[in-house]
Every structure is written in structure tokens, then in C-alpha cells.
Amino acid sequence: MNPFLKSAVAGLVATLPMSVWMLGAQHWLLPRRERYPLPPEQITEHAAEAVGLEGVAENDTALKAATVVNHFAYGAAVGALYAPLKDLPGPPLLKGVGLGIFVWTGSYLGLLPATGLLSSATHHPARRNMLMIVAHFIWGGVTGVLAERSTSRR
Known part of the structure; x- marks a missing residue:
């Protein structure tokens, strides 16, 4: 499989444990006053408004669905950035966490x-x-491990 595609798939899959962490930490670790919508939902709402999709931004069900699609799509897109890191020395977990830090900072x-x-x-x-930095550590680490996982069977 193409290394960019494999890394994108890894980023897509890694978005699941990242999202589970985010939702759990939001509910269990944040004080009530900080439990407002997480960044993926805020970003999706603002993007929908920016392109004239107020119906999505104002409909909770549509907004939640669009948030899931957008978050996983972004995870896949930036997951592809892992492909050039595969040739660098070091464990995939650490290279992935480095990518996660880069993605959080850049974003x-x-x-x-x-x-x-x-x-x-x-x-x-x-x-x-x-919460979001740890989420990106999780995403990056899982992306790195999955992107470098051998697909051959012995």
C-alpha cells in the first residue's frame, strides 16, 4: 500500500481512540463550566456558518454528524503527514507523538x-x-504505530 495512503488510514483509525479520550475527559475531568463543546464541534459549527450552512450549524443532530465526519477526515488528512517520518530513526510511537504535537501546535x-x-x-x-494535547499524543502515537505496522503475513 502507498505509504501516504497507509498513513492516512492510520490517522483515520487513530481518531477513534482520540475521540473516546476527548469525550471521556470532557465528562470526567473538566469542571462543569468547561464542558462546553469540544474544538471539533466548534470548528465544524464555525465552518458551516462561514460557508452558509446555517441549517447544519443550528441543527444539533446535523452538527454532531458533520463534526464526526470532519474530525475523522482531518485525522486522515494529517495522518498522511506521517509517511515521510517512517524513514527517520526511532520508535513509531515517539515519531507519532511528535507528529501529534506538531499537528496540535500548527492547528x-x-x-x-x-x-x-x-x-x-x-x-x-x-x-x-x-485535554486536547493528550488527545493529540494519543492520535499521533496510534497513527505512528499503525502506519508502521507490517501488513505482510508470515
């Missing part, structure tokens, strides 16, 4: 604020930022 401190889809992480509560 939450750069891309998302620049596009107006989400305010900079510097404007969010520390606990929510930690």
Missing part, C-alpha cells in the same frame, strides 16, 4: 486562529488545552 496556534475557525489555544482554559 491550535496557527491554522485555526488564522482561518477564524477557532480562537488560539492561548485563549482557552489550561485544562481544556491539556
